[in-house]
Amino acid sequence: MHPIRKKRLTIVLFLIAGIALAVGLTTYALRQNINLFYDPTQIAAGEAPVDVRIRAGGMVKEGSVVRDPGSLKVEFQVTDFNQSVPVQYEGILPDLFAEGQGVVAMGRLDENGRFVADQVLAKHDENYMPPEVADSLKKNGSMGQAGETVEAATN
Amino acid sequence: MWQWFHKLGSPKWFFGIATRFMPWLLILGLGLLAAGIVWGLAFAPKDYLQGNSYRIIFIHVPTAFIAQSAYIMMAVAAVVTLVWRMKLADVFVKAVAPVGLVLTFLSLFTGAVWGKPTWGTWWIWDARLTSMLILLFLYGGVIALDRAINDEKSAARAVAVLVLVGVVNIPIIKYSVEWWNTLHQPATFKLTEKPSMPAEMWVPLVLSILGLYLLFGWLACLRMQTEILQREQRTKWVREMITAGRS
Numbered sequence: 001m002h003p004i005r006k007k008r009l010t011i012v013l014f015l016i017a018g019i020a021l022a023v024g025l026t027t028y029a030l031r032q033n034i035n036l037f038y039d040p041t042q043i044a045a046g047e048a049p050v051d052v053r054i055r056a057g058g059m060v061k062e063g064s065v066v067r068d069p070g071s072l073k074v075e076f077q078v079t080d081f082n083q084s085v086p087v088q089y090e091g092i093l094p095d096l097f098a099e100g101q102g103v104v105a106m107g108r109l110d111e112n113g114r115f116v117a118d119q120v121l122a123k124h125d126e127n128y129m130p131p132e133v134a135d136s137l138k139k140n141g142s143m144g145q146a147g148e149t150v151e152a153a154t155n
Numbered sequence: 156m157w158q159w160f161h162k163l164g165s166p167k168w169f170f171g172i173a174t175r176f177m178p179w180l181l182i183l184g185l186g187l188l189a190a191g192i193v194w195g196l197a198f199a200p201k202d203y204l205q206g207n208s209y210r211i212i213f214i215h216v217p218t219a220f221i222a223q224s225a226y227i228m229m230a231v232a233a234v235v236t237l238v239w240r241m242k243l244a245d246v247f248v249k250a251v252a253p254v255g256l257v258l259t260f261l262s263l264f265t266g267a268v269w270g271k272p273t274w275g276t277w278w279i280w281d282a283r284l285t286s287m288l289i290l291l292f293l294y295g296g297v298i299a300l301d302r303a304i305n306d307e308k309s310a311a312r313a314v315a316v317l318v319l320v321g322v323v324n325i326p327i328i329k330y331s332v333e334w335w336n337t338l339h340q341p342a343t344f345k346l347t348e349k350p351s352m353p354a355e356m357w358v359p360l361v362l363s364i365l366g367l368y369l370l371f372g373w374l375a376c377l378r379m380q381t382e383i384l385q386r387e388q389r390t391k392w393v394r395e396m397i398t399a400g401r402s
Contacts, residue, residue, distance in 0.1 A: 005238050005239060008237055008238045009234075009238045011237075012234055012237050012238060012319065015316070015319060015320075016319055016322065016323075019319075019320055019323050020323050023323045023327070027327070027334075031334075031335065034282050034334075034335045035335045035336040036279070036280075036281040036282070036335065036336045036337050036338055037336050039336065057336060057338075093275075094272075094273070094274060094275030095272060095273070096204060096205065096273055096274075101204075104338050119275075119276075120275065121274045121275045121276055121279065121338060122273060122274055122275060123274070123338055123340070124204070124205070124273055124274070124340050125340050125341075126340045126341045126342060126343045126351050127343075127351045127352070128202050128205075128209060128343065128351070128352035128353075128356055129202065129203050129352065129353060130200030130201060130202070130203065130353065130355070130356075131200070131201055131202075131203040132200075133203070133353065134203030134204075135203075
């Protein structure tokens with residue numbers, strides 16, 4: 001290779017490496033701001049600020065959804081299979097909201113450690129399957145496998 | 156060893172080669188894309204949770220995938236522009252940037268349309284969506300910078316530097332769903348594992364990705380040819396070709 005081209009190539013490589021380093025350090029320093037939500041373990045450990053608008057995310061705990069019969073009020077537990085946080089919400093839930101599904105809730109954490117949400121979004125996982133396959137998996141009781149990948153994905 | 160590389164830099168040589176390959180790219184691309192989309196939209200099974208709305212992946216994933224790989228190709232071309240000063244590399248960047256912009260927009264748009272019923276929101280500032288929006292602005296910036304500088308050579312170098320600065324965004328898009336908590340789900344296709352969807356869903360998806368790739372190649376060739384004709388309009392070979400075409 002021609003020496004001038006070699007020199008230019010070195011400069012270009014240094015340019016890319018320098019930018020990558022700068023961006024890498026910036027995103028590393030801002031990682032908590034880039035994270036969309038706090039998971040229940042972080043909230044239980046007191047990492048999430050109280051009475052500030054934040055997001056909390058995790059799976060809706062099986063058997064924890066309690067709907068108020070007279071209104072749109074609903075209460076459920078959000079869990080990461082390690083800790084769980086009680087969430088209160090009043091409003092329309094997205095179609096995919098169900099026990100065992102991922103959610104991201106926006107709202108405030110009160111002093112009692114309860115999360116008062118004003119918006120609940122459903123989080124979809126990367127698994128797709130036809131309904132018949134899902135049915136037979138459920139019948140065989142091996143749906144837990146899909147659940148495990150979901151758990152790994154949300155952590 | 157470098158001979159083919161320098162030959163590739165000749166606009167005249169590229170023009171001829173592109174003319175020969177373009178019909179194949181167009182036919183194969185349209186065929187694969189049509190097969191993938193018809194199969195995906197009409198014959199692939201429903202998803203057990205999302206029902207039919209998941210079918211937007213047959214458009215969303217190809218556009219997002221090629222929007223990112225087009226940028227990587229632009230970055231390679233930018234290195235060639237800066238190091239070898241090859242005109243054709245700059246022609247490529249100039250020709251591909253608007254295509255990448257449109258594909259990025261389409262992937263953001265289809266994602267928003269899917270996000271409303273599935274997540275409950277059109278838009279959320281999570282790492283994946285935000286980094287994809289930055290890609291859209293990068294494509295816009297490349298086009299704007301190129302138009303803003305009149306001198307062809309300085310425009311080529313400035314654009315190449317901008318493209319290279321932006322290339323850090325590509326791994327951020329790719330790994331955003333793993334490094335941070337996001338609302339966007341992680342990748343269904345992984346290099347080391349089986350895809351987490353059955354074959355009757357991923358085969359049409361792969362077909363439409365390949366088809367859109369070939370169509371992208373066709374469009375890139377077509378736009379590069381136009382750009383070459385404009386730049387080389389005073390050269391002998393272009394004049395000869397045009398007069399031969401007239402008679």
